[in-house]
Amino acid sequence: GAGVSQSPSNKVTEKGKDVELRCDPISGHTALYWYRQRLGQGLEFLIYFQGNSAPDKSGLPSDRFSAERTGESVSTLTIQRTQQEDSAVYLCASSLDQARTYGYTFGSGTRLTVV
Amino acid sequence: GENVEQHPSTLSVQEGDSAVIKCTYSDSASNYFPWYKQELGKRPQLIIDIRSNVGEKKDQRIAVTLNKTAKHFSLHITETQPEDSAVYFCAASRRQGQNFVFGPGTRLSVLP
Numbered sequence: 001g002a003g004v005s006q007s008p009s010n011k012v013t014e015k016g017k018d019v020e021l022r023c024d025p026i027s028g029h030t031a032l033y034w035y036r037q038r039l040g041q042g043l044e045f046l047i048y049f050q051g052n053s054a055p056d057k058s059g060l061p062s063d064r065f066s067a068e069r070t071g072e073s074v075s076t077l078t079i080q081r082t083q084q085e086d087s088a089v090y091l092c093a094s095s096l097d098q099a100r101t102y103g104y105t106f107g108s109g110t111r112l113t114v115v
Numbered sequence: 116g117e118n119v120e121q122h123p124s125t126l127s128v129q130e131g132d133s134a135v136i137k138c139t140y141s142d143s144a145s146n147y148f149p150w151y152k153q154e155l156g157k158r159p160q161l162i163i164d165i166r167s168n169v170g171e172k173k174d175q176r177i178a179v180t181l182n183k184t185a186k187h188f189s190l191h192i193t194e195t196q197p198e199d200s201a202v203y204f205c206a207a208s209r210r211q212g213q214n215f216v217f218g219p220g221t222r223l224s225v226l227p
Binding site for chain 1: 149151157158159160161164204214215216217218219220
């Protein structure tokens with residue numbers, strides 16, 4: 001596609017429910033990243049996929065968070081048993097090969113509200 | 116691991132004046148430094164970047180300088196306009212395949 005696509009754009013869920021967020025990167029981009037941005041805050045790294053390599057999960061805040069990516073296409077971020085502190089905008093980004101060479105392109109994000 | 120600090124956290128300037136945002140990083144192996152602009156409610160967008168083999172890069176009204184010895188880099192915006200108002204994030208990438216570490220952001224307000 002022309003840009004990084006994320007769905008849904010907004011999600012309101014009850015505390016304790018599971019949610020699944022989707023990211024469709026730019027076609028041909030081998031690297032995919034998930035970040036979390038709380039209201040008025042900076043960009044918090046969650047997880048990074050590069051091609052078929054094992055993902056870098058070092059930013060995932062707890063075992064309630066997981067992510068998958070099929071090949072070099074769509075990725076899903078799953079949050080189990082959501083808590084109010086999970087409320088944030090979840091941003092996906094992709095890049096052509098390594099980010100240090102080409103930089104990121106961000107999606108519009110999914111605004112998650114846990115009530 | 117890498118730590119990126121950014122100052123100031125907020126900055127207000129009069130339209131037409133210059134704005135400077137500074138970042139420092141901790142990992143001497145970092146070699147790629149992008150800057151992102153995030154307007155209210157929108158996604159971050161890359162506005163300029165610099166690699167460690169270059170000391171300065173300019174693109175119209177924006178420029179970035181890098182001092183590898185001191186491990187700091189700065190964003191300079193000249194002739195500021197109201198549409199420059201946004202949050203600006205610096206970032207550093209220290210090794211091939213690594214994700215970025217972002218600074219905490221600077222909220223720039225350009226007053227008409």
